[in-house]
Amino acid sequence: MSAAAILSVLRPSPGSLESCLHQTPGRFSAPETVDHVPSRVLLDKPYPENLPTVECCAECNAGLSLDEEYVACLIDCVLAGSVAVDDVGRSKVRAALKRKRALTERISASRSQTPAGIVWHPELDRVRSVVVALARGHSLYELHEPQFDEPTEVSVAPLPTMSAVEGDQFEVSVGYGGWPEVGSRAFQRSVLGVSGPTSPWLSVQPGRYRYLAALDDGITIKMVLSEYLACEVRWS
Numbered sequence: 001m002s003a004a005a006i007l008s009v010l011r012p013s014p015g016s017l018e019s020c021l022h023q024t025p026g027r028f029s030a031p032e033t034v035d036h037v038p039s040r041v042l043l044d045k046p047y048p049e050n051l052p053t054v055e056c057c058a059e060c061n062a063g064l065s066l067d068e069e070y071v072a073c074l075i076d077c078v079l080a081g082s083v084a085v086d087d088v089g090r091s092k093v094r095a096a097l098k099r100k101r102a103l104t105e106r107i108s109a110s111r112s113q114t115p116a117g118i119v120w121h122p123e124l125d126r127v128r129s130v131v132v133a134l135a136r137g138h139s140l141y142e143l144h145e146p147q148f149d150e151p152t153e154v155s156v157a158p159l160p161t162m163s164a165v166e167g168d169q170f171e172v173s174v175g176y177g178g179w180p181e182v183g184s185r186a187f188q189r190s191v192l193g194v195s196g197p198t199s200p201w202l203s204v205q206p207g208r209y210r211y212l213a214a215l216d217d218g219i220t221i222k223m224v225l226s227e228y229l230a231c232e233v234r235w236s
């Protein structure tokens with residue numbers, strides 16, 4: 001099968017849900033809009049074709065959009081060591097920092113100069129909500145496993161702060177440990193021979209976003225944003 005044919009078989013379609021994927025547990029919200037997974041603010045133009053989308057309510061979508069923008073800007077500022085518009089690398093982040101003074105000030109307030117160098121104290125609840133939302137999207141889209149509950153584990157760490165052993169453990173593919181649901185993308189990849197017996201890292205945009213979705217005795221989603229922020233979310 002040609003690469004084009006494989007891509008066509010794997011072509012994303014919106015996950016269809018009866019309720020918002022990101023709703024607070026115990027509270028029902030109807031799906032009203034779609035959210036890209038990953039959000040386009042985490043990617044550069046031109047965007048990859050056929051970005052997956054998941055259904056969510058307008059309230060979650062609006063809240064998430066602000067948090068996603070915060071995380072995108074934060075990462076680029078940390079990489080630049082600065083919140084100055086001219087210092088950051090991504091044009092999308094430069095535009096957001098120019099447009100939103102309050103956002104720039106919030107990120108700036110989390111930066112402190114210490115004798116050991118610049119240290120950032122990000123708003124971890126906002127980072128966490130973005131990471132969990134991304135993981136929910138990947139779980140639904142890739143594994144056909146909607147996760148409405150809070151995850152069992154969430155870890156977020158800059159790749160450069162990991163030890164060699166931690167980095168190796170993070171990068172290793174995760175075994176399926178079972179056969180994925182028939183029709184799910186994980187199943188298609190497995191059947192088509194795109195992946196072996198383990199879940200592969202999938203690159204959405206080189207240098208900007210890659211992820212891995214695995215079913216073993218639970219669900220493991222790993223993501224790397226801008227080859228800087230390593231995130232792992234697990235539902236046992």
Ligand SMILES: [Zn+2]
Pocket residue numbers: 020021022023024029056057058059060061
């Ligand atoms: Zn919602």
